[in-house]
Amino acid sequence: MRHFLIVLFIIFSVSACSLRQDKCNTVNNCAAKVVDRIQQNLILEQDYYGKKAVVNLSLDNNSNLEYVEVVENNGGPSFEEAIIKAVSSTFPYEQLLTLSESEYAEFMEIKLTITPMK
Secondary structure, three states, X not given: OOOOEEEXXXXXXXXXXXXXXXXXXXXXXHHHHHHHHHHHHOOOOHHHOOOOEEEEEEEOOOOOXXXXXXXXXXXXXXXXXXXXXXXXXXXXXHHHHHOOHHHHHOOOEEEEEEEEEO
């Protein structure tokens, strides 16, 4: 099965509004909901603002997290730990399973860029 790489750029903002749509029925809508879930799970410290991390992750066929790896990080070990915890807390995300098989395949390998901003 071919896996597609989806790149999500996440910019966290203290004043940002969360997406509150009920359904995850398109790739774009589901991507926005994944971003929202990670944002809700990320505990930000003042030192993290303006830092950047690039994360690779993989999901299995049931939306469970198979692995998460921080491949770039300029925020130090505590920033990396906070990001791993946030991503790990986001999955499984069963709503992704409502997508077609080909659409879901786009979520199986994800590359995230996370840059918390005020």
